[in-house]
Amino acid sequence: MTFNNGDAAAASLNKVPTVNFTKLFIDGHFVHSVSGKTFETIDPRTGDVIARISEGDKEDIDIAVKAARHAFDNGPWPRLPGSERGRILLKWAELIEENAEELAALDAIDAGKLYHMCRNLEVPAAANTLRYYAGAADKIHGEVLKMSRDFHAYTLLEPLGVVGHITPWNFPNTMFYIKVAPSLAAGCTMVLKPAEQTPLSALFNAHLAKLAGIPDGVINVVPGFGPTAGAALSSHMDVDKVSFTGSTQTGREIMQAAAKSNLKQVSLELGGKSPLIIFDDADIDKAAELALLGILYNKGEVCVASSRVLVQEGIYDEFEKKLVEKAKAWVVGDPFDPKVQQGPQVDKEQFEKVLSYIEHGKKEGATLLTGGKTVGNKGYFIEPTIFSNIREDMLIAQDEIFGPVMALKKFKTIEEAIKSANNTKYGLAAGIVTKNLDTANTVSRSIRAGTIWINCYFAFGDDVPFGGYKMSGFGKDHGLEALHKYLQVKSVVTPLYNSPWL
DSSP states (O other): OEEEOSHHHHHHGGGOOOOOOOSEEETTEEEOOSSOOEEEEEETTTTEEEEEEEOBOHHHHHHHHHHHHHHHHHSSGGGSOHHHHHHHHHHHHHHHHHTHHHHHHHHHHHHOOOHHHIIIIIHHHHHHHHHHHHHHTTOOOOOEEEOSSSEEEEEEEEEOOEEEEEOOSSSHHHHHHHHHHHHHHHTOEEEEEOOTTOOHHHHHHHHHHHHHTOOTTTEEEOOBOIIIIIHHHHTOTTOOEEEEESOHHHHHHHHHHHHHTTOOEEEEEOOOOOEEEEOTTSOHHHHHHHHHHHHHGGGGOOTTOOOEEEEEHHHHHHHHHHHHHHHHTOEEEOTTSTTOSBOOOSSHHHHHHHHHHHHHHHHTTOEEEEOOSEESSSSOEEOOEEEESOOTTSHHHHSOOOSSEEEEEEEOSHHHHHHHHTOSSEESEEEEEOSOHHHHHHHHHHSOOSEEEESOSSOOOTTSOBOOEETTEESOBSHHHHHHHTEEEEEEEEEOOSOSOO
């Protein structure tokens, strides 16, 4: 591992954008919170304050929901032709691309994400997500049903209503559009609470929505904290659905709030402890690169990070050697430096949580092959960390760490690999590396997870549904399945008189 945080860090200050949007966005306007309270958003590169953000609370959520409800019940958005909603979404996608540098820089300073990855990959992908659902907005069709009695029946697909979105801090800009795009295409209105750690890009996106022509009240963005703003949104009697991405424990609390209030619909994309299974016939060098990318991309702050790597015994020793070599060459440092491969953890709390898991791994008897220490004298940087000699009852083998920490384990047979892969409460994703089609088919059908990647990893796409099994949640993001999450099916039946056929 090398640390690059010198001249490039000084140069990167020139890229830091001016933060122009720090207030709540409600009913088409940026406003102070009712209480007047603010909170700090922190630059994880240094621990310094970037800006103070208006802190939304229950009263602010009530005002935002009222605006969204009025926009749904009385406004134009749900009543526009799908093609017109699509046209506005396409305009918004153009605005994203025009402002790509600023969006990328906001996520870099607020979340510690790599600027060049945001600018070249994640921000363009967000624009394409809008385009995908813009194209679907005028293709929302029900069915004509042939009944076995003297009736004619058909179904209508109607927008669900007011949606509460609660987004995570690891992909602030990406997750904003993964939630907002399909619900807008469906004709819903919404209140979005971004993670309190990373509110900046969500507020900027609200500004772009206004410029694109999204009517007032359709999108409302209320930064705040989970126990206050998030809880108010989840329990609100006038919210028809909550879509949440984040921790399993918070997902539980949201379900309870939904049940105790108005039995609103809930979709959850929660934690993961995803296995990457590498068989003897794999190309060792490519497998090592895939394994390292799977755990170190976005500093391990990825719900589907390949935090458990299972390697067949025939290639294990050589694989371990290559993996450690590559990890030691991994460049940690300022996320604005194009040579850097890993920035800081999102905040001090997450930084300390990851370090505590590393200490647990040592105490429980795992072998620390490389890493395990902090990097630099400021900010929240952690070395790429690899443990071997893992027992499956260890915390580092069971808990979602959400950091650059890999648990490496040897296996003998395909049956052992499948059993080990499924030995988790989670079921979000898994990877398989093999040249044998029979092995790939058997394992992909045997693992209880929502996404299986064969000889690849992080192969997401707008047209590929994504979601979990078990305690990784339910409901899909991406694909047309995501669009249908925000639609209600209504059956309409009318009698037939004197028809020559049913």
